[in-house]
Amino acid sequence: MISYKNTSTEELKEHLASLKAVYKEYQGMDLRLNMARGKPSNDQLDLSMGMMDILSSQDDLTCEDGTDCRNYGVLDGIGEAKQLLGDMMEVPAENIIIYGNSSLNVMYDTVSRSMTHGVMGNTPWCKLDRVKFLCPVPGYDRHFAITEYFGIEMIPIPMTEFGPDMDLVEKYVSEDESIKGIWCVPKYSNPQGYSYSDETVRRFAALEPKAKDFRIYWDNAYTIHHLYDEDRDYILEILEECRKAGHPDMVYKFASTSKISFPGSGIAAIAASHNNLDDIRDQLTIQTIGHDKVNQLRHVRFFGDIDGMNAHMRKHADILRPKFETVLEILERELGGLGIGSWTKPKGGYFISFDSLDGCAKAIVSRCKKAGVVMTGAGATYPYGRDPQDANIRIAPSYPPLADLKLATELFTLCVKIVSIEKILSERGA
Amino acid sequence: MISYKNTSTEELKEHLASLKAVYKEYQGMDLRLNMARGKPSNDQLDLSMGMMDILSSQDDLTCEDGTDCRNYGVLDGIGEAKQLLGDMMEVPAENIIIYGNSSLNVMYDTVSRSMTHGVMGNTPWCKLDRVKFLCPVPGYDRHFAITEYFGIEMIPIPMTEFGPDMDLVEKYVSEDESIKGIWCVPKYSNPQGYSYSDETVRRFAALEPKAKDFRIYWDNAYTIHHLYDEDRDYILEILEECRKAGHPDMVYKFASTSKISFPGSGIAAIAASHNNLDDIRDQLTIQTIGHDKVNQLRHVRFFGDIDGMNAHMRKHADILRPKFETVLEILERELGGLGIGSWTKPKGGYFISFDSLDGCAKAIVSRCKKAGVVMTGAGATYPYGRDPQDANIRIAPSYPPLADLKLATELFTLCVKIVSIEKILSERGA
Numbered sequence: 001m002i003s004y005k006n007t008s009t010e011e012l013k014e015h016l017a018s019l020k021a022v023y024k025e026y027q028g029m030d031l032r033l034n035m036a037r038g039k040p041s042n043d044q045l046d047l048s049m050g051m052m053d054i055l056s057s058q059d060d061l062t063c064e065d066g067t068d069c070r071n072y073g074v075l076d077g078i079g080e081a082k083q084l085l086g087d088m089m090e091v092p093a094e095n096i097i098i099y100g101n102s103s104l105n106v107m108y109d110t111v112s113r114s115m116t117h118g119v120m121g122n123t124p125w126c127k128l129d130r131v132k133f134l135c136p137v138p139g140y141d142r143h144f145a146i147t148e149y150f151g152i153e154m155i156p157i158p159m160t161e162f163g164p165d166m167d168l169v170e171k172y173v174s175e176d177e178s179i180k181g182i183w184c185v186p187k188y189s190n191p192q193g194y195s196y197s198d199e200t201v202r203r204f205a206a207l208e209p210k211a212k213d214f215r216i217y218w219d220n221a222y223t224i225h226h227l228y229d230e231d232r233d234y235i236l237e238i239l240e241e242c243r244k245a246g247h248p249d250m251v252y253k254f255a256s257t258s259k260i261s262f263p264g265s266g267i268a269a270i271a272a273s274h275n276n277l278d279d280i281r282d283q284l285t286i287q288t289i290g291h292d293k294v295n296q297l298r299h300v301r302f303f304g305d306i307d308g309m310n311a312h313m314r315k316h317a318d319i320l321r322p323k324f325e326t327v328l329e330i331l332e333r334e335l336g337g338l339g340i341g342s343w344t345k346p347k348g349g350y351f352i353s354f355d356s357l358d359g360c361a362k363a364i365v366s367r368c369k370k371a372g373v374v375m376t377g378a379g380a381t382y383p384y385g386r387d388p389q390d391a392n393i394r395i396a397p398s399y400p401p402l403a404d405l406k407l408a409t410e411l412f413t414l415c416v417k418i419v420s421i422e423k424i425l426s427e428r429g430a
Numbered sequence: 431m432i433s434y435k436n437t438s439t440e441e442l443k444e445h446l447a448s449l450k451a452v453y454k455e456y457q458g459m460d461l462r463l464n465m466a467r468g469k470p471s472n473d474q475l476d477l478s479m480g481m482m483d484i485l486s487s488q489d490d491l492t493c494e495d496g497t498d499c500r501n502y503g504v505l506d507g508i509g510e511a512k513q514l515l516g517d518m519m520e521v522p523a524e525n526i527i528i529y530g531n532s533s534l535n536v537m538y539d540t541v542s543r544s545m546t547h548g549v550m551g552n553t554p555w556c557k558l559d560r561v562k563f564l565c566p567v568p569g570y571d572r573h574f575a576i577t578e579y580f581g582i583e584m585i586p587i588p589m590t591e592f593g594p595d596m597d598l599v600e601k602y603v604s605e606d607e608s609i610k611g612i613w614c615v616p617k618y619s620n621p622q623g624y625s626y627s628d629e630t631v632r633r634f635a636a637l638e639p640k641a642k643d644f645r646i647y648w649d650n651a652y653t654i655h656h657l658y659d660e661d662r663d664y665i666l667e668i669l670e671e672c673r674k675a676g677h678p679d680m681v682y683k684f685a686s687t688s689k690i691s692f693p694g695s696g697i698a699a700i701a702a703s704h705n706n707l708d709d710i711r712d713q714l715t716i717q718t719i720g721h722d723k724v725n726q727l728r729h730v731r732f733f734g735d736i737d738g739m740n741a742h743m744r745k746h747a748d749i750l751r752p753k754f755e756t757v758l759e760i761l762e763r764e765l766g767g768l769g770i771g772s773w774t775k776p777k778g779g780y781f782i783s784f785d786s787l788d789g790c791a792k793a794i795v796s797r798c799k800k801a802g803v804v805m806t807g808a809g810a811t812y813p814y815g816r817d818p819q820d821a822n823i824r825i826a827p828s829y830p831p832l833a834d835l836k837l838a839t840e841l842f843t844l845c846v847k848i849v850s851i852e853k854i855l856s857e858r859g860a
Contacts, residue, residue, distance in 0.1 A: 037502065039501055039502050040501065042498065042501075045498070045500040045501060048500075049487040049488075050487050051487075052485045052486050052487045052489065052491075053486055053487045055482045056482050056483055057479040057480050057481075057482045057483045059482065061482075068472070068475070069694075069695075070475040070478075070692045070693075070694075070695065071469055071470065071472075071475060071692075071693055071694070072467065072469050072688075072693040072694055073694075074694075100530050100531065100721075100722075101530065101721060101722045102718045102719065102720075102721075104717070104718055104719060105717055105718045108716060108717040108718070109717075112542055112546060115546050115556075116542060116545050116546060116556060116580065117579075124556075126545075126546060126554075126556040126557075127556075142716075142719075145716050146716055149547075149713070149716040150546065258502075262500045262501075262724060263500075263501055263502040263719070264499075264500075264501070264502055264503075264504075264719065264720050264721065264722055264723050264724070265499075265500065265722045265723065265724040265725065283579070286538060286572075286575050286576055286579040287534070287535055287538040287539075288532045288534055288535045288538070289532065289534060289572075289693070289694065290532075290694050291530075291531060291532075291694065292530075292531045292694055292695045292722070292725070293694050293695065294692060294694070294695040295695065295722070295725070
């Protein structure tokens with residue numbers, strides 16, 4: 001195809017008219033499709049329904065160390081759940097605390113505790129004049145929402161396909177004591193699906209922060225969420241790398257089974273050094289008597305071990321893979337060579353990231369919505385919801401059935417074309 | 431029996447010698463009994479095992495409004511869970527937010543949010559020089575642990591059988607702007623089992639706090655936890671009373687199913703005015719996408735409605751009642767008339783409160799421990815673990831089987847006698 005920029009104004013105008021006619025047809029279809037959030041589809045949820053039968057009224061709900069999972073106690077998780085999530089998170093079980101149903105909640109509580117009580121004996125952040133976080137962009141809106149909520153200043157750091165711009169990260173972290181953290185989704189990143197290179201991970205581990213209480217918030221949300229059996233990303237294990245680099249306490253790693261078993265009914269965990277875990281337990285013992293051990297046991301008995309969990313993830317992949325491939329095919333077929341957008345091609349995770357011409361993202365999302373297709377709000381992938389280029393759009397292919405997804409993606413590409421032509425024409429003063 | 435104080439020194443000494451001989455026998459029995467915490471017994475846990483079968487892999491896990499409980503969403507709880515816990519907490523469903531597995535966690539988060547973000551637009555407590563809570567004593571150690579953890583100054587308020595000393599509460603709350611809350615267990619209080627009188631509840635609702643952000647922390651932990659069918663306590667509903675008194679926003683009410691279904695695997699809730707709930711939801715939406723809806727649905731389908739829940743509570747009562755009665759019988763038989771202790775006779779809840787002679791509680795608990803019976807630590811029922819009289823001991827009869835409970839209580843009374851005689855003799859200089 002010829003790029004729109006090399007197409008004559010006359011031809012573009014004609015093309016726009018025909019595109020708008022097609023758009024009208026879509027509007028007449030009364031679509032109600034949603035590509036906004038990384039929600040598993042019903043098919044995926046069905047995969048874990050066996051979990052409902054795995055514990056029965058006749059069962060002994062005692063765990064390996066003799067604890068009755070039905071009663072009070074066990075602050076930081078039953079041993080076998082620590083083992084399972086330790087294997088999933090690639091750290092020893094002893095470096096794990098099991099939480100409730102949501103890793104987002106664990107991250108929130110981690111920031112909240114740092115605000116009120118500080119990190120490992122350091123000054124509580126609420127007593128400081130300024131606290132800042134580095135935010136690789138585009139990134140995850142709910143991360144940014146936590147730091148914004150606590151009045152933490154967010155500094156955007158550009159992402160590359162190898163991870164965040166580490167020159168910039170090193171400079172900020174080593175020079176500014178008010179930098180207390182950085183949000184990372186190191187594997188199949190949200191929204192780009194990038195995985196950090198070995199060099200990036202090693203440079204993270206080698207950071208020499210000015211602030212003693214600087215922590216890397218390593219949200220390993222998609223650690224085993226591959227789309228392909230062979231062609232998958234591997235990243236270095238950050239706790240181990242930090243330990244080797246002499247900074248064992250510099251990282252908190254988060255994960256959950258939300259997109260493995262059930263969102264909202266899974267189990268979440270933090271992995272960190274013993275010093276950090278002791279610090280956390282001092283607080284946790286005030287906050288709760290313990291999390292849901294029956295649900296921990298339910299997960300352990302359903303998955304068995306990490307092999308069982310990986311086998312389960314292949315079933316998720318079989319459902320997700322055609323959806324990602326469909327979206328990518330349509331994007332390539334409809335937009336390839338037009339010079340009006342670029343997109344990522346992830347091998348795992350839940351998202352595809354699309355970059356439009358500058359200044360077009362909001363208009364594209366708005367046009368989609370008017371025809372019944374809801375996308376993640378433009379700007380959501382940036383701190384404070386402000387994408388300075390107004391270019392990034394997150395595509396979440398997981399939830400709609402394949403037929404709906406096709407329709408939605410076709411409409412999306414149509415909107416990209418319309419908005420881009422309007423933009424080009426307006427730049428030409430035409 | 432003749433009171434010890436009216437017994438001659440000679441006789442007391444003889445009696446002490448024989449008591450100590452019996453104590454030695456107990457020590458030889460290698461007992462390992464625990465009356466420390468309000469844990470349900472295994473028999474009680476068995477009552478809810480049907481919950482493990484109530485959802486199956488063949489079931490539709492859609493709730494009444496069409497939400498698939500297996501997926502993300504629904505920040506503040508599914509409608510039918512709000513209805514069930516609303517009925518349990520005696521408030522409309524619309525005044526409920528359903529949380530995770532622990533009401534303690536809800537209380538912690540409530541205090542934590544007030545520290546970092548303030549209450550309904552008021553100054554965050556972490557920005558204030560002083561924040562104080564009133565603490566009816568004896569009370570619940572985990573309440574006091576939360577306020578202590580956040581550096582909140584705790585002011586003890588004496589309990590009466592009708593509730594806290596309201597003259598004192600009114601004085602403090604109306605005069606001191608730094609008083610931001612009061613911990614209450616209004617029904618079958620922890621540890622005394624007292625229930626607030628109508629006058630007490632009405633005086634609470636009529637409080638005119640100097641601080642706009644003063645809140646009553648109304649921990650209705652034992653709202654339907656009666657021991658008897660007929661002879662039960664009723665208390666006025668505090669949200670309604672506050673509303674009638676023109677102070678609709680002055681109270682947070684907490685409860686959970688921890689001692690109804692499973693501790694650690696139940697569901698918890700807060701009840702409050704719409705203004706308060708809006709304030710809470712503004713924070714909650716940052717903290718989590720939603721709590722465990724499958725477990726909410728599990729509870730709803732298992733109990734059906736409040737009648738089903740009340741029927742279930744009768745089964746708990748049938749197990750707990752003989753335990754309470756056994757402890758009370760032994761206390762009366764062994765200690766009645768001796769003038770060395772007094773105790774409460776609750777009609778519900780999980781505890782009996784025992785007051786020894788001043789200065790004896792720590793020694794009694796320590797003596798019990800040395801013979802293999804663990805009681806709640808003396809002092810635990812007071813802020814900072816300091817009981818100025820060193821007199822209060824919390825007895826938790828729920829967990830041990832009846833035979834063990836008998837033994838443990840007999841040993842307890844033996845220890846009370848020994849420590850009391852030693853105290854009396856030492857006062858006589860004998």
